[in-house]
Amino acid sequence: MTEADYEVTKHVARANRAFYRAFEKLDLEAMQRVWLDDPSVRCIHPGSDLLIGAERIMDSWRAIFAGTEAISFEVTDLSVELFGEHAWVTNGEEITAHHEGEVHSAKTVATNLYRLHEGDWRMVLHHASPVARHLGE
Amino acid sequence: MTEADYEVTKHVARANRAFYRAFEKLDLEAMQRVWLDDPSVRCIHPGSDLLIGAERIMDSWRAIFAGTEAISFEVTDLSVELFGEHAWVTNGEEITAHHEGEVHSAKTVATNLYRLHEGDWRMVLHHASPVARHLGE
Numbered sequence: 050m051t052e053a054d055y056e057v058t059k060h061v062a063r064a065n066r067a068f069y070r071a072f073e074k075l076d077l078e079a080m081q082r083v084w085l086d087d088p089s090v091r092c093i094h095p096g097s098d099l100l101i102g103a104e105r106i107m108d109s110w111r112a113i114f115a116g117t118e119a120i121s122f123e124v125t126d127l128s129v130e131l132f133g134e135h136a137w138v139t140n141g142e143e144i145t146a147h148h149e150g151e152v153h154s155a156k157t158v159a160t161n162l163y164r165l166h167e168g169d170w171r172m173v174l175h176h177a178s179p180v181a182r183h184l185g186e
Numbered sequence: 187m188t189e190a191d192y193e194v195t196k197h198v199a200r201a202n203r204a205f206y207r208a209f210e211k212l213d214l215e216a217m218q219r220v221w222l223d224d225p226s227v228r229c230i231h232p233g234s235d236l237l238i239g240a241e242r243i244m245d246s247w248r249a250i251f252a253g254t255e256a257i258s259f260e261v262t263d264l265s266v267e268l269f270g271e272h273a274w275v276t277n278g279e280e281i282t283a284h285h286e287g288e289v290h291s292a293k294t295v296a297t298n299l300y301r302l303h304e305g306d307w308r309m310v311l312h313h314a315s316p317v318a319r320h321l322g323e
Contacts, residue, residue: 089267091276091297096318099263099276099295126236130226132272137299137311139228139236158236160228160297160313162274174274176297178315181233 058129061136064163064170065129069122069142075114081107085164085171093176095157119147134165135173142177156180195266198273201300201307202266206259206279212251218244222301222308230313232294256284271302272310279314293317 050058064083071079084090084103092106093099094113100106125141138161146153162174187195201220208216221227221240229243230236231250237243262278275298283290299311 091265093276093295093297093315096316098293098317099278101265128228128238132301133270135269135272139230139311141236156235158230160230160311164269174276174297176313176315178230178313179233180235 054131057131057136061129061131061138061163061170062127064172065124065127065138065140065161068161068172068175069124073121075117075120077107077111077114080110083172085166085173087173090172091174091176093178095155095177095179117146117148121145136163136165136170137161138163141180191268194268194273198266198268198275198300198307199264201309202261202264202275202277202298205298205309205312206261210258212254212257214244214248214251217247217251220309222303222310224310227309228311228313230315232292232314232316254283254285258282273300273302273307274298275300278317 067079068083071083084106086103088102090103090106091099091101092109094109100109121144123143125143127140128138130137140159142157142159144155144157146155157177157179159175159177161172163170164173204216205220208220221243223240225239227240227243228236228238229246231246237246258281260280262280264277265275267274277296277298279294279296281292281294294314295317296312296314298309300307301310
């Protein structure tokens with residue numbers, strides 16, 4: 050990896066951390082800054098169908114945040130691939146959530162796609178899915 | 187969309203159809219031709235953890251094909267986005283599978299990423315996840 054690519058990778062990893070931090074803080078404005086404000090952006094929450102467009106996706110975060118008391122993420126196996134003005138991240142998500150006095154934990158895996166927009170890496174796709182079983186291992 | 191982009195989109199959509207056709211035919215050689223033969227490629231089967239590298243991913247297809255009698259896909263809501271030598275596809279998958287004399291149906295949603303390699307669009311990421319509940323709708 051060139052030094053320039055290393056620098057870009059650091060910026061993308063920072064954008065990815067900002068996504069999980071916004072989620073942990075249940076901060077809708079921070080989540081809005083993470084995403085590209087565009088009708089083409091896509092989001093697939095664990096166990097859910099595809100949502101298209103920033104407006105609909107922000108509605109989904111509003112509903113998720115309203116239904117969550119506290120949540121924390123341990124991001125595992127982070128990998129960043131660069132291709133020009135796009136970057137593709139995969140990582141595991143070890144989730145601990147509090148809901149109605151109970152603690153729930155879950156493992157999910159995510160594909161996050163970012164696009165360089167006016168100097169910032171903005172999320173254009175988030176696809177997270179539950180990890181329940183192991184295939185091909 | 188320019189005429190050139192329209193042509194490229196057709197090629198990507200054809201690669202995406204070849205993926206589902208290889209799956210329906212349970213044809214491991216065809217599936218191998220769909221993927222880029224590279225240690226960086228990634229695959230997340232529904233409910234499963236991330237697999238990295240063509241070899242490990244082909245092992246997973248071998249296991250899935252061995253455990254499947256017959257399967258068919260209806261691909262819905264296909265969307266193709268181009269960015270240079272990469273293309274990003276999302277689509278729904280209405281699945282009908284036969285196993286031990288029983289018919290099972292499921293709905294999943296997939297993110298498929300393709301890279302132009304020696305004139306062919308090759309899969310570099312497949313992330314499929316079950317659709318069970320609806321958020322933000």
